[in-house]
Amino acid sequence: MSEPCVFCDINTGRAPATFVHEWADALAITPLNPVVEGHVLVIPKTHVADFTEDPDVSAVTARRAGQLAADMGPCNLITSRGREATQSVFHLHMHVVPRAAGDGLALPWYSGKRG
Known part of the structure; x- marks a missing residue:
């Protein structure tokens, strides 16, 4: 890893x-800008750029x-x-985002179309 990694x-x-929680192989933290209450990031302690780099680390995470x-x-x-897929930190992280009816949170791929 050549560039600094915040995670x-x-x-x-x-x-x-x-x-929020810590395991031997991963961390759960509150993101800087949670999109809803309870939004958590789960991050492996091993540095991998994304979920394709090491499937075993991805599975543990x-x-x-x-x-x-x-x-x-x-x-x-x-x-x-990847950046085009909205990745901004290049260390695998999984967003756990609690949902509720009417929370107003549209996922990035929401097209606005119904049906």
């Missing part, structure tokens, strides 16, 4: 974060996100690969 810095204590979301009720699990 690696959080993992090693060099950058601050609000921790998804398992931790599932454990965290188990008591949450309706939610989305979202991850991205």
